Amino acid sequence: MKLKQTAIFLFFIAISFTEAQAQKGWINLFNGKDLKDWNIKIAKHNYKENYANTFRVENGVMKVGYEGYTDFNQQYGHIFYKKPFSAYLLKVTYRFVGDQAKGGEGWAWRNSGAMLHCQAPETMRKDQDFPISIEGQILGGDGEHERHTSNVCTPGTEIVYQGKLFTPHCLDSKSKTYHGDRWVTAEFLVLQDSVVKHIIDGEVVLEYTKPRIGGGNVSNFDPKAKTDGKALTSGYISLQSESHPIEFKRVQLFDLAPYYKNKAKLEQILSKILKQ
Numbered sequence: 001m002k003l004k005q006t007a008i009f010l011f012f013i014a015i016s017f018t019e020a021q022a023q024k025g026w027i028n029l030f031n032g033k034d035l036k037d038w039n040i041k042i043a044k045h046n047y048k049e050n051y052a053n054t055f056r057v058e059n060g061v062m063k064v065g066y067e068g069y070t071d072f073n074q075q076y077g078h079i080f081y082k083k084p085f086s087a088y089l090l091k092v093t094y095r096f097v098g099d100q101a102k103g104g105e106g107w108a109w110r111n112s113g114a115m116l117h118c119q120a121p122e123t124m125r126k127d128q129d130f131p132i133s134i135e136g137q138i139l140g141g142d143g144e145h146e147r148h149t150s151n152v153c154t155p156g157t158e159i160v161y162q163g164k165l166f167t168p169h170c171l172d173s174k175s176k177t178y179h180g181d182r183w184v185t186a187e188f189l190v191l192q193d194s195v196v197k198h199i200i201d202g203e204v205v206l207e208y209t210k211p212r213i214g215g216g217n218v219s220n221f222d223p224k225a226k227t228d229g230k231a232l233t234s235g236y237i238s239l240q241s242e243s244h245p246i247e248f249k250r251v252q253l254f255d256l257a258p259y260y261k262n263k264a265k266l267e268q269i270l271s272k273i274l275k276q
Helices: 003-024 263-273
Strands: 026-028 038-042 055-058 061-064 077-081 087-096 111-118 134-139 151-153 157-161 164-166 184-191 195-200 203-213 236-241 246-255
Touching: 061 236, 077 111, 087 111, 087 134, 111 184, 134 184, 151 195, 151 203, 236 246
Parallel strands: none
Antiparallel strands: 026 246, 038 077, 055 061, 061 246, 077 236, 087 184, 087 246, 111 134, 111 236, 134 151, 157 164, 157 203, 184 195, 195 203
């Protein structure tokens, strides 16, 4: 085989190998059957107590509901995947349904989130409201007004946005508004503490860098878990219960840690998986 032909052959082999890696690399964090790979922490309750069956699986969907609550009473809940990740693409397909629980705050109407780089759930105190984390906030529209989704909020954390330290609690994305009980897919590209991108319908709607522990917006935490200034290079992933019923039919992750130090390989993989 001539040198030029050999080079072309090896090039196509490399492309095929990358495509195969992209297909095989997805992990279904939610298996569609049960919650055996997840751990629950609800404010005012002990770790792993699934108060009032808040989180459950029905008809292949992870549901967050409040039928067993008499009053929400700031019992914010989070369900954590069993292991941490450092560099990844997270894909979450969700929809809001029904009516908000009695006692839920006005801001929590059709409000939930995918929490990124969370502290370990067992390190949360019983009355702690939110995990120290970066929140990929997801919001539903009211049928009339503009309300962006895939925003960022910062419970016990800080970020750098457009080259400057951002200290307010939440920052809106530039996404469109999604009204009604429709399914929406949000993606979150997290590359350790270098960059985080929020993606909706294939468009980057928000981008920020250098997430770290710091600031406020979290209460009743163990001071040992909040080392201000510490870079968030890895952590757990959790999904929220904030008083409005929500369903998740897909929670999928592509682990990018094996490619993180090889920029060319990382870009190859990302070019494939972001189209899937």
